[in-house]
Amino acid sequence: MTDIKYRPRRSCLYMPASNTRALEKAKTLAADTIIFDLEDAVAPDAKQEARDNACAALQSGAYGDRELVVRINAMDTPWFAQDLKQACLSQADAVLVPKILNADDIAQITKFMEEQDASLTTKLWAMIEMPQAILKLAEIAALGAQQRLTTFVMGFNDLAKEMRADHDRAIFGSVMTQTVIAARAYGLNVIDSVYNDFNDPDGLTAECIQAKKLGFDGKSLIHPVQIETANRVFAPSADEIAAAEAIIAAFSDPVNAGKGVIVVDGKMTELLHLKQAKQLVATAQAIETLAQ
16 A cells, blocks of 8 residues: 655654643644654653543544654554554554564554554554664565555664664665665655754754755654754755746647657656656645645
């Protein structure tokens, strides 16, 4: 089940579901996606309360057109089954599952989701944060064609811990490229990891620019002050939109009917560029709609 809807995911903000004030604040934020977090941001003795809060938020209808995702606890925890069941039954747009290891994990989770109610539309997002997952990226992504899997989310904090490495983004350059390639090969979305220092807008901007160049759809965030930067960097620029519209117009010209290659603004332009142009314009339109 690939996600064919052009939905902006420039900014995917984690909000601790145990914090009711944070959930209330999220209703007013300009994040494209709100991720109600039941995992890292929630203490063990607050897991049940956080789950209940997240489900109530999902059912409230108070978050407008924002995409609502629940990051549940990992498969090897005592909270996993109820987290997944309740998030699905509360009609979350997606569940984000941490600590994914391989394609079998995706198959098991999907089977569990189908058993709750096969008619539910909740999708599956997978955290890419374990060394085993990096070694199995293509096999995991391949399930996007048949399963509910639609999105990869990078998790460099956990990956650095598992590697016993410094948290230096330069270490993960090849991992980022591999993840984007695997995601795009099978039609998945892909979201960059968080930037931990929310008091450093320049550092965040640099990471967003790098991620956009590599092909990421957006960035996961830990604080509302990071939203504006992610939204700005990952949105198509005015020049990009104008160039895309020029390509679409050129291919629509009857003079170019049936042609696979034409010249637009002095550049050789193929049908693949037309596809990219249409997606860029559709994304810009979706962003404009979300902002209304």
